[in-house]
Amino acid sequence: GQSLEQPSEVTAVEGAIVQINCTYQTSGFYGLSWYQQHDGGAPTFLSYNALDGLEETGRFSSFLSRSDSYGYLLLQELQMKDSASYFCAVWSGGSYIPTFGRGTSLIVHP
Amino acid sequence: GAVVSQHPSRVICKSGTSVKIECRSLDFQATTMFWYRQFPKKSLMLMATSNEGSKATYEQGVEKDKFLINHASLTLSTLTVTSAHPEDSSFYICSARPTSRITYEQYFGPGTRLTVT
Secondary structure (H helix, E strand, O other): OOEEEOOOEEEEEOOOOEEEEEEEEOOOEEEEEEEEEOOOOOOEEEEEEOOOEEEEEOOEEEEEEOOOOEEEEEEOOOOHHHOEEEEEEEEEOOOOOOEEOOOEEEEEEO | OOOEEEEOOEEEEOOOOOEEEEEEEOOOOOOEEEEEEEOOOOOEEEEEEEEOOOOOEEOOOOOOOOEEEEEEEOOEEEEEEOOOOHHHOEEEEEEEEOOOOOOOOOEEOOOEEEEEO
């Protein structure tokens, strides 16, 4: 089966940098995605990593280590609007259907 | 671009009645759409994969006779919760995968909050 682990909650102050980790166990892995979801809203796609390394998109970066079955989402220059839930999702097994983690609630304080 | 709509956004129904939720891709075609269920502060649970013109594929534990899915066109999939009970109250979210795009892309609808009284 597949399993993903990510912290349930992370808190940080405005302007800081925060890292949300995700470890996974799966067979036939081929990619890791991150999604952001505000309360009552739809998940929005943030990033996708298929290869080892860091992918940067503005204030957000995503990292993957396939050998360690580990990835993280890095948020820089935190803003209040970044307060949301962040889900990692693994793509594996050739089904092209992601499996989502339980989500990390990020709380940004002024 | 890549907008997915859901209707209704909120619905309250009485126990025993049926409710239909629509998911539309507004500016792209989607051969495949997905239906998820989400409980408060919880992850997205995939219920079924909907493929245009064919039967939906349900995840283990999801009753196909209770959650009817129809994907009649490349832009519309519907989820009907039949004989709804209070335990069916949840946030239902659909997503659509553009037909012509890379496989990990999917766009989520805004969700439908179902409350069964």
